[in-house]
Amino acid sequence: MVTAVIPVLVSVIGGYLLGSVPVAVLVGRAHGLDPRDVGDRNPGFWNVMEQLGRKASVPVFAGDMLKGTAAGLVGLLVSGVETGRFGSVAGASVLPVYAAVGAAMAGHAWPVFAGRRGGRSILTFAGGFAVICPAAFALGLVLLLAGTLVFSFAWGARLSVFSLPVLQLFFAPVEQVAGTGALMCLIGLRFGQAALAGRRP
Numbered sequence: 001m002v003t004a005v006i007p008v009l010v011s012v013i014g015g016y017l018l019g020s021v022p023v024a025v026l027v028g029r030a031h032g033l034d035p036r037d038v039g040d041r042n043p044g045f046w047n048v049m050e051q052l053g054r055k056a057s058v059p060v061f062a063g064d065m066l067k068g069t070a071a072g073l074v075g076l077l078v079s080g081v082e083t084g085r086f087g088s089v090a091g092a093s094v095l096p097v098y099a100a101v102g103a104a105m106a107g108h109a110w111p112v113f114a115g116r117r118g119g120r121s122i123l124t125f126a127g128g129f130a131v132i133c134p135a136a137f138a139l140g141l142v143l144l145l146a147g148t149l150v151f152s153f154a155w156g157a158r159l160s161v162f163s164l165p166v167l168q169l170f171f172a173p174v175e176q177v178a179g180t181g182a183l184m185c186l187i188g189l190r191f192g193q194a195a196l197a198g199r200r201p
């Protein structure tokens with residue numbers, strides 16, 4: 001019993017600490033501003049891009065995604081790297097990986113290293129999903145590109161993110177898809193909190 005709990009605990013602690021790295025705040029301060037005090041006050045990629053431009057926001061995009069990916073890999077490694085069809089997590093790795101990604105999202109939303117004033121965890125979720133179901137993540141990237149070409153990057157991103165649970169159904173059991181939906185509920189919670197705080201939706 002104890003040996004089964006340890007990978008989950010390591011995943012949660014490691015995921016939360018990784019998620020707590022305030023990439024947008026660090027990048028913003030390097031350019032003389034705190035994204036939590038300007039624009040929509042969301043310390044994430046989109047606000048940094050609006051305030052500082054595309055070039056300055058690239059490290060935020062990459063960093064926030066890598067936090068989720070690194071957390072997912074921690075969960076995978078401490079649980080024996082069990083994967084199934086097309087690399088989707090399986091067996092004993094499912095719970096630790098989901099726990100790690102969820103903890104990273106919580107760390108991004110309420111970072112211990114930045115006064116618990118964090119972002120909405122979308123990119124951290126996407127980076128973690130790349131470990132949860134690599135094949136569905138790859139298809140999501142195709143949708144991102146297509147949506148960007150046809151509409152805009154913003155609409156391509158929405159299409160990509162919201163399609164991930166549907167795409168996952170082709171590669172993983174429905175129980176895991178439900179877990180992905182639970183992770184996405186955290187994103188919805190953060191948008192709700194932002195609305196209550198008077199931020200732009």
